[in-house]
Amino acid sequence: MRNPLAMVAAASLLGTVALTGCAKASHDGTSSDGGPTRITMWTHSAGNPGELAVYKKIIDDFNASQSRYEVVQQNFPQGSYNDAVTAAAAARNLPCLIDMDGPIMPNWAWAGYLQPLGLPTGLTDSLLPTTVGTYRGTVYSAGYWDAALALFARKSVLEKNGIRIPTVEQPWNRTEFDAAIGKLKDSGYRTPLDLGAADKGEWWSYAYSPMLQSAGGDEIDRTGLKSAAGALDGPDSVAFFTWFQQVFKNGWANGNGPVGNQNFIDDKVALSYTGVWNAKDAFDKVGSDLLILPPVDFGKGPKIGGGSWQWGISTGCGKAQSEGARAYLEFSFQDKYLTEFADSQVVIPATAGATAASTYFGQDGALRQFAVLSQKFALARPATPGYPVVSTSFEKAAKDIMNGADVKSTLDAAVKAIDSDIKSNNGYGN
Known part of the structure; x- marks a missing residue:
């Protein structure tokens, strides 16, 4: 599809x-x-x-x-x-x-x-x-x-490197995730993690804002949907995006292609953050060695986009x-x-x-895990008429941070763009 x-x-x-x-x-x-x-x-x-x-x-x-x-x-x-x-x-x-x-x-x-x-x-x-x-x-x-997102891995690779296989009940926390990526890089994977960062557009909000929410931040304050201040530029968001930037600085992930799941299929990466639309091909190529893992818990529980x-x-x-x-x-x-x-x-x-x-997706279906993840962890994006500006501002900020921009000032600029749009539209009636 x-x-x-x-x-x-x-x-x-x-x-x-x-x-x-x-x-x-x-x-x-x-x-x-x-x-x-x-x-x-x-x-x-x-x-x-x-x-x-x-x-x-x-x-x-x-x-x-x-x-x-x-x-x-x-x-x-x-x-x-x-x-x-x-x-x-x-x-x-x-x-x-x-x-x-x-x-x-x-x-x-x-x-x-x-x-x-x-x-x-x-x-x-x-x-x-x-x-x-x-x-x-x-x-x-x-x-x-x-649709739903998950981390793809090979069971054999995790077991070989002594890495715990996370479950829905006990996902990886950030410390475990970092340790797993480090082990995989040391084992010979030049770039152990594919975060899908070569993609563009709505992928950025759909894929990474749930990680931000898991860390305690958000794209906008959902209480009244009147401002992004304190949500997108608060301490939790700064901490998350500092980690996000470090992932690329460390060489754990990169922003290059190909878009999709081919690097995982070719065993060029050990972990792939991707969607259900790539699952059938992965299962056909990797077979029973494929693991469909839950998202990482960055502190406030695992989250994925919905x-x-x-x-x-x-x-x-x-x-x-x-x-x-x-x-x-x-x-x-x-x-x-x-x-x-x-x-x-x-x-x-x-x-x-x-x-x-x-x-x-039935009880014995090969992709059943995606239905479970969707039921347990999926969150909708902010229900505001200003969402297009929220999304594009988030994408720009996250890409700039990935490429080395100062985290706090970049998030402040995104907040300013979002709040300016809300103000210019009289709060969108909120």
Whole structure:
């Protein structure tokens, strides 16, 4: 499958556009011949045949199950989905159903062109919390799946070097992690750890802000979402990023490619911090020697990122179309579809029933550990309309620090950029 974080990076750009004004018109409506109400659905999935095949099955089944509504799908390549949604929002001509990256949803809701999702609470309560998008106490989006991160290792390598294999119940702490990396470097690995630092865009916030949270910091003060001061530039954050910088200075990790998991597959690194999207290939190549390890506990408990692509209903939907869109979404969240989606794309199903039935994530599935990690440790990114600026500011600061910049002054600059954006948008209503 495609790396979902690459898709996230594309979608995040949408949040930087001034999407003001509700989409009061849409492509949807009752057909002129008195047929079923037509509901247009846009996805970013062109170029992903496995994903499209599952959507086609859901849509065909829904359309055949009743005669009131007809869902019509339109797919955009990842690279042009951005422009299509931006143009439609500006023209107040969004379709009824749109998919979106989870952390961008608050920006869209704040801009006024998403309506509350309105699905039964019994349904949304059954989903992984990180697959439900909530802004200011209201649910605006929900998704079929989530991604998760882990550390990949070879059991044989850890055992050979006398390194304890961490568990969900007893993960490595930072001292143990540092000691393990040091041993692996001494054993002959020129660069023992791949942190994925050659990647760019949303990966940085998704991958490293949970580490920061585990250390006691954060991208923004989540109490009121009004400022990053004290959260991103406080003592815990300075301590974490000092360690982060040292990892690269020590030669334990580097910022060079390739992006992905190839260095681990080729045994050029002993530990790889990567996502579920690379897990099947790793298992196929490494086999039973593969370990899927929990994240490191930097002091406040292990954390990983959560929140991937989700579905929402635009304010361009009329009453009849909105009812049809909700009927379709409720129909689509059946476990059988979520399981098929998960096994087709190798992503974590959003419900317990779909997970239990999954080839990869069920009780005996080779990638079961990812479902466990997602349930126990996943955190959503900050639910603020200002998230695009939070994310890009975090990425810039972390990259500068990786490359040797002064830690405290770099974090102070990131706080200033985030707080300036919040102030210029009148606090985003908070």
